[in-house]
Amino acid sequence: MTEPNGKPWTMQQIADAAGVSVTTVSHTISGKRPVSPQTAQRIKGLIDEFGYVPDAGARRLQSGRSRMIGLAVPDISNWFFGRIARGVEEMANELDYGLIVCSTANSDPRREQRYFNMIRTRLIDGLIYTAGRQMPQTNELQKVAASAPVVLADEGIDSFASIPWVTSANLDGARQLARHVRELGHTRAVVIAGFAGLNSTIERVAGIRESFPNALVLYGDFDIDAGYDSIDDLLANDVSFTAVFGGNDLIAVGAIKRLREQGLTVPADVTVVGFDDIDIASVITPGLTTVRQDASGLGRNSARLLIEGLEAGSFEAVASVVLPVELIVRGTSAAPPTA
Amino acid sequence: MTEPNGKPWTMQQIADAAGVSVTTVSHTISGKRPVSPQTAQRIKGLIDEFGYVPDAGARRLQSGRSRMIGLAVPDISNWFFGRIARGVEEMANELDYGLIVCSTANSDPRREQRYFNMIRTRLIDGLIYTAGRQMPQTNELQKVAASAPVVLADEGIDSFASIPWVTSANLDGARQLARHVRELGHTRAVVIAGFAGLNSTIERVAGIRESFPNALVLYGDFDIDAGYDSIDDLLANDVSFTAVFGGNDLIAVGAIKRLREQGLTVPADVTVVGFDDIDIASVITPGLTTVRQDASGLGRNSARLLIEGLEAGSFEAVASVVLPVELIVRGTSAAPPTA
DNA sequence: GAAAGCGCGCAAAGCGTTTTGCAATCGTCG
DNA sequence: CGACGATTGCAAAACGCTTTGCGCGCTTTC
Numbered sequence: 001m002t003e004p005n006g007k008p009w010t011m012q013q014i015a016d017a018a019g020v021s022v023t024t025v026s027h028t029i030s031g032k033r034p035v036s037p038q039t040a041q042r043i044k045g046l047i048d049e050f051g052y053v054p055d056a057g058a059r060r061l062q063s064g065r066s067r068m069i070g071l072a073v074p075d076i077s078n079w080f081f082g083r084i085a086r087g088v089e090e091m092a093n094e095l096d097y098g099l100i101v102c103s104t105a106n107s108d109p110r111r112e113q114r115y116f117n118m119i120r121t122r123l124i125d126g127l128i129y130t131a132g133r134q135m136p137q138t139n140e141l142q143k144v145a146a147s148a149p150v151v152l153a154d155e156g157i158d159s160f161a162s163i164p165w166v167t168s169a170n171l172d173g174a175r176q177l178a179r180h181v182r183e184l185g186h187t188r189a190v191v192i193a194g195f196a197g198l199n200s201t202i203e204r205v206a207g208i209r210e211s212f213p214n215a216l217v218l219y220g221d222f223d224i225d226a227g228y229d230s231i232d233d234l235l236a237n238d239v240s241f242t243a244v245f246g247g248n249d250l251i252a253v254g255a256i257k258r259l260r261e262q263g264l265t266v267p268a269d270v271t272v273v274g275f276d277d278i279d280i281a282s283v284i285t286p287g288l289t290t291v292r293q294d295a296s297g298l299g300r301n302s303a304r305l306l307i308e309g310l311e312a313g314s315f316e317a318v319a320s321v322v323l324p325v326e327l328i329v330r331g332t333s334a335a336p337p338t339a
Numbered sequence: 340m341t342e343p344n345g346k347p348w349t350m351q352q353i354a355d356a357a358g359v360s361v362t363t364v365s366h367t368i369s370g371k372r373p374v375s376p377q378t379a380q381r382i383k384g385l386i387d388e389f390g391y392v393p394d395a396g397a398r399r400l401q402s403g404r405s406r407m408i409g410l411a412v413p414d415i416s417n418w419f420f421g422r423i424a425r426g427v428e429e430m431a432n433e434l435d436y437g438l439i440v441c442s443t444a445n446s447d448p449r450r451e452q453r454y455f456n457m458i459r460t461r462l463i464d465g466l467i468y469t470a471g472r473q474m475p476q477t478n479e480l481q482k483v484a485a486s487a488p489v490v491l492a493d494e495g496i497d498s499f500a501s502i503p504w505v506t507s508a509n510l511d512g513a514r515q516l517a518r519h520v521r522e523l524g525h526t527r528a529v530v531i532a533g534f535a536g537l538n539s540t541i542e543r544v545a546g547i548r549e550s551f552p553n554a555l556v557l558y559g560d561f562d563i564d565a566g567y568d569s570i571d572d573l574l575a576n577d578v579s580f581t582a583v584f585g586g587n588d589l590i591a592v593g594a595i596k597r598l599r600e601q602g603l604t605v606p607a608d609v610t611v612v613g614f615d616d617i618d619i620a621s622v623i624t625p626g627l628t629t630v631r632q633d634a635s636g637l638g639r640n641s642a643r644l645l646i647e648g649l650e651a652g653s654f655e656a657v658a659s660v661v662l663p664v665e666l667i668v669r670g671t672s673a674a675p676p677t678a
Numbered sequence: 679g680a681a682a683g684c685g686c687g688c689a690a691a692g693c694g695t696t697t698t699g700c701a702a703t704c705g706t707c708g
Numbered sequence: 709c710g711a712c713g714a715t716t717g718c719a720a721a722a723c724g725c726t727t728t729g730c731g732c733g734c735t736t737t738c
Contacts, residue, residue, distance in 0.1 A: 008459055008486065010724060021688050026726060033727095036686065056460035057396035057405070058724035061693045066396070076428070076440070077421035086416045089442045093450065098457070101415070101440035103428045111432065118437070120347055121395035147347065224622065253622055260624065280619050283563065283592055285599065349694060360718050365696060372697095375716065397694035400723045 009052040017050070018043050029054070060122065068098040069306055070124040071153075071299075072115050074132025076103040079278045080248070080295050081130060084153060087299020088128060095307045100124055104132060116140065119148045126310050128302045131155040131198060149309050153302040156199050156320070164309070166301045166321045170200045173291035173325035174207025177245070177273055180289070180327060182211040185335045186243040186271060189215045192230045192255060194222040194247030201247060204275060208245050215245070222247060227254025235262060242270060242336035249274035249281050249290055256284070256332065267334035277328055286331025294323050348391045356389070357382045368393070399461065407437040408645055409463040410492075410638075411454050413471025415442040418617045419587075419634050420469060423492060426638020427467060434646045439463055443471060455479065458487045465649050467641045470494035470537060488648050492641040495538050495659070503648070505640045505660045509539045512630035512664035513546025516584070516612055519628070519666060521550040524674045525582040525610060528554045531569040531594060533561040533586030540586060543614060547584050554584070561586060566593025574601060581609060581675035588613035588620050588629055595623070595671065606673035616667055625670025633662050 015022045020039060027033045028043045035043075046052070060066040071088050073081040085101055092099045100123070102115040118124050126149035129141065144150060145163050152165035181189065189212040194201050196219040205217055216239060220226040227246055231254075234241065244259075246252030252274030256266050266272050267286070274281060277292035301321045309315040354361045359378060366372040367382045374382075385391070399405040410427050412420040424440055431438045439462070441454040457463050465488035468480065483489060484502050491504035520528065528551045533540050535558040544556055555578060559565040566585055570593075573580065583598075585591030591613030595605050605611050606625070613620060616631035640660045648654040 008461065012724080022725075023689080023727080024687060027687090030726080033687095034685070039686085051459070053456050053459040055400070055724050056457075056462045057399040058693090059726080060396040061394070061400055061695090061724080062726045064693080075425070076415065077418060077425045079416060079418060079421075082416035082418075082421045085440075086414070086442060089415070093453075098439075098453075098462075099441075100437075101424075102438075103425060114432075114437075117392050118395075120390070120392040122347065123395045123437075224618075257622060257624075279563075280622065283596065283619060284623055285596075351694080361695080362697080362719085363717060366716090369696080373715070378716085394694050397723090398696080400694080400725090401696045403723080 008055070009050045011052070011054065014043065014046050014050060014052050017046050064122075065310075066098075066123060066125055067096065068100060068124045069303065069310075070100045070102060070115060070118055070127045071130075072102045072104050072112070072127060073130045074104055076101060079280075080276055080293075083295035084130060084299040084302075087296035087301075088153075088303045089299070090296075091300040091303035092307070095303070097125075097303075097307055113140075116144045119144055124148075126150065126306045128153050128299075128306055131157075149306060149315060151302050151306040151309075153298050154200070162315070164305055164315060164318045164320045166298050166305060166323070167200065168293040168298065168323050168325050170203035170325075171207045173275065173293075173327070174204040174245075175210055176207075176325075176327045177275070177289075177291050178208040178211035180329065181243050181245075181271060181273060181333060184271065184333060187212075187336075188241045189243040189245060190234060190239065190241045191215050191217040191245040192227055192247060192251050193217050193219050193245075194226070194251065195219065204245075204247065212243075216241070222250060224250045224254035224257070227251035227256075228258045229254075231255050231258035231262070243333075244270060244272045246272065246274040249276045249278045249288060252288055252290070252332075253280060253284065256288075267332050269337055271333045271336070273333055281328075282330070289330045289333035290328050292326045292328050294325070297323050347394070348389045350391070350393065353382065353385050353389060353391050356385050403461075404649075405437075405462060405464055406435065407439060407463045408642065408649075409439045409441060409454060409457055409466045410469075411441045411443050411451070411466060412469045413443055415440060418619075419615055419632075422634035423469060423638040423641075426635035426640075427492075427642040428638070429635075430639040430642035431646070434642070436464075436642075436646055452479075455483045458483055463487075465489065465645045467492050467638075467645055470496075488645055488654060490641050490645040490648075492637050493539070501654070503644055503654060503657045503659045505637050505644060505662070506539065507632040507637065507662050507664050509542035509664075510546045512614065512632075512666070513543040513584075514549055515546075515664075515666045516614070516628075516630050517547040517550035519668065520582050520584075520610060520612060520672060523610065523672060526551075526675075527580045528582040528584060529573060529578065529580045530554050530556040530584040531566055531586060531590050532556050532558050532584075533565070533590065534558065543584075543586065551582075555580070561589060563589045563593035563596070566590035566595075567597045568593075570594050570597035570601070582672075583609060583611045585611065585613040588615045588617045588627060591627055591629070591671075592619060592623065595627075606671050608676055610672045610675070612672055620667075621669070628669045628672035629667050631665040631667050633664070636662050 011022050011025050015025045025043055028035045028040045089099050104112045119127055128151050130153045150163055156165040156167045218230050244255050252272050256272050264270055274288050274290040277290045281288040281290050305318055309318045350361045350364050354364045367374045367379050428438050443451045458466055467490050469492045489502055495504040495506045557569050583594050591611050595611050603609055613627050613629040616629045620627040620629050644657055648657045
C-alpha cells in the first residue's frame with residue numbers, strides 16, 4: 001500500500017479494509033481469541049500490505065505494559081558500560097523487549113531523576129541500574145524500586161534485599177590477582193582503587209589485602225587520569241613500591257603511562273595490574289595483566305532477571321547472580337627488581 | 340504523600356485532591372491557559388507532594404508527539420559510537436528531549452527493522468541514524484524518512500537530498516594526514532581502509548591518494564582484527580611499504596600489533612597512522628598519529644538538527660553540517676628508514 | 679426435531695491525557 | 709445600575725488500542 005495520508009494507519013482502517021471490526025483485527029494480532037483462518041489470512045495480508053504497526057502508546061495505555069525496559073549507566077562511552085549495554089540489548093531483544101539506554105553522566109542527580117521518572121511515566125516497565133560514582137540517594141532508588149521492578153547490574157547493594165543484583169566475583173578476582181602478584185615475589189604494593197563508596201571497590205581492596213595487608217590504598221576516580229595523577233603523588237612522597245593494583249584497567253593504563261614518563265619500566269621496575277579486561281588491555285604493549293569480567297554477561301543476566309520478574313509479576317523468586325571472573329596474566333606483571 | 344495503591348497517581352486524583360477539574364490541572368502544567376495564582380500554587384504543591392508524573396503514553400496519544408528521539412548505532416560498545424551517543428544525549432537533554440539508543444549490531448536487518456518500527460509505533464518523533472557496515476537498504480531508510488524525520492550522523496548519503504546529515508571533513512582530514520606522511524619522506528604506502536561502501540571510506544581514500552596516487556587499498560572491516568590480518572596478507576605477498584594508513588584507529592592499532600609481532604618497529608621501520616583519535620590512540624606507546632574527529636560534536640549537531648526540524652515541523656530550512664577535523668601528530672609517524 | 683454447545687464476530691467501555699466550547703463569576707464602565 | 713469583557717473553571721470529546729459481554733448461526737446430542 002502506498003503511504004497513508006501522512007498519518008500512520010490505524011487499526012480501524014485495517015478493519016475497514018478487511019470488512020471486519022477492530023476487535024477481530026486485534027485478536028488476529030494478539031491471538032488471544034481464535035479467528036477463522038481465512039479472515040486471519042486476509043487481515044495479515046492487509047497488515048503487511050499497508051505496513052501497519054500498532055501505536056505503542058495506545059497499546060500501553062490500555063494494557064498497562066510497554067514491553068520496554070530501561071538501562072541507566074554512568075557513561076555510555078565507557079567501553080565497560082557499553083559492553084554491559086550490549087549484553088542487555090541482546091537479551092532484551094531475544095525476549096522481545098525494547099531497550100532505552102540512559103546515560104546518567106556519573107550520577108548527575110538531575111539526569112538521574114529524569115530517568116527514574118521514565119519509570120513513573122510508565123514509559124518503561126522496569127529498570128536496570130548501574131551505579132556510577134556511588135550508590136545514589138538510596139532512598140530515591142528504593143522509592144523507584146517500590147513502584148516498579150529494578151535490577152542492579154555490576155554493583156550490588158546489601159541494604160535492600162528486595163532489589164536483586166548481578167555482579168562479578170570481585171573478591172575472588174582480586175584475591176587471585178593479588179596472589180599472583182605475591183607469588184612473583186612482590187611485597188610492597190599500592191592500590192589505586194577508584195571510588196571508595198562502591199561495593200566492588202570494597203571487595204577488590206579486601207581481596208588484595210589478603211595478600212598485601214599493609215598495602216597503601218588511594219581512592220579516587222575510575223579513569224585514566226586518576227591512575228596517572230596518583231603515580232605522581234606516590235613518587236612525590238617517596239612511597240616505595242614494586243607493584244600497583246589499579247581499581248580498573250583505565251587506572252592501570254594511566255599509571256603505566258606516568259611511570260614510563262618518569263623513566264620507570266613496566267614490568268621490569270614496577271608491576272602494574274588492572275581489573276575488567278577492557279579492549280585496551282590486550283592491545284597495549286606489553287599486554288595488561290588483569291581480571292576479566294564478563295561485562296556482556298552482566299548485562300545479559302540483568303536483563304534476564306528483570307524480564308523474568310516482570311513476566312512473573314513478582315521478584316520473590318528472583319535470585320541475585322554472581323558471575324565468575326578469570327585471571328588474565330599478560331606482560332605487565334613480573335618479578336620485582338632483584339636490587 | 341505516601342505511595343498510591345500500587346498504581347501511579349492520575350491527573351484526576353490530583354484534581355480531586357485540589358478540588359478542581361483535570362482541565363485546570365492540565366493547564367497548570369502546560370501553561371496553555373491562565374490559572375489563578377492560588378489555584379496554581381495549590382495544584383503544584385499537590386503534584387510535588389504526590390510525586391505525580393503524567394503518563395507518557397496517554398500524553399503522546401493525545402498530543403501526537405512523544406518528545407523522544409531515537410539513535411541507531413551499529414555497536415554501542417564501540418568507543419566512537421559511544422561518544423556520538425553521549426553527544427546526542429547531552430543535546431537532547433538540553434533541549435528537553437528523551438533519547439532511545441538502539442544498537443543495530445552492525446546493521447543486522449532484523450534489528451534495524453525493529454528500530455525503524457519504533458518510529459512507526461510513534462514511540463519516537465525522529466531518528467538519528469549512523470550507518471554501520473553500509474548504508475542500508477536505502478529504500479527502507481527512505482521509507483522511514485518519509486514518515487518521520489531522520490538525520491544521518493557520521494555518514495552522509497548523497498542520493499537523498501531530503502535527509503540532512505552531519506559528518507566530519509573526511510576528505511580534508513585524509514588529505515592533511517597523507518601530506519604529513521608524504522612530507523616525512525614516504526613514497527610507498529598502503530591503505531587498510533574499512534568498508535568499501537561508505538562515503539567516509541571513499542573520501543578518506545581519495546584524500547590519501549592525492550599524495551599517494553598508487554597506494555594499495557585493502558578493504559575490510561573497521562576493527563582491530565582487520566588491521567592485524569591485513570598486515571599478514573601484505574607481508575605474505577612481499578608488498579613493500581613504509582607507511583600504513585588505517586581506515587580508523589582500531590585498524591591502525593591492529594596493524595601495529597601485528598607489525599611488532601613480525602619484528603618490525605613502529606615508527607622506525609614502518610609509519611602507521613589512523614583516523615578518529617579514539618581514547619586508545621593517546622594511551623598506547625608510542626602515541627598514534629591520527630586525525631581527530633569531534634565525535635561528540637557529531638552527536639550534538641545531529642540532535643540539534645533533528646530537534647530543530649521537529650519543532651519547526653519541517654526540514655526545509657535544515658542544512659547539513661560538516662565538522663572540521665584536526666591532524667594529531669604523535670609518535671607512530673616518522674621518516675622512513677634510510678636504507 | 680428441539681435443546682444445548684461452540685466458534686467467531688460485533689459493539690462498547692474504558693486507559694489517562696489534551697483540548698475544545700461553554701458557563702459562571704467578577705470588576706468596570708457608560 | 710445594567711451590561712460587557714476578562715478570568716477561570718467545568719464537562720465532554722477525542723487519541724488508538726485491548727478486552728469484555730453478547731449474540732448469531734452452525735454443529736452436536738439424546
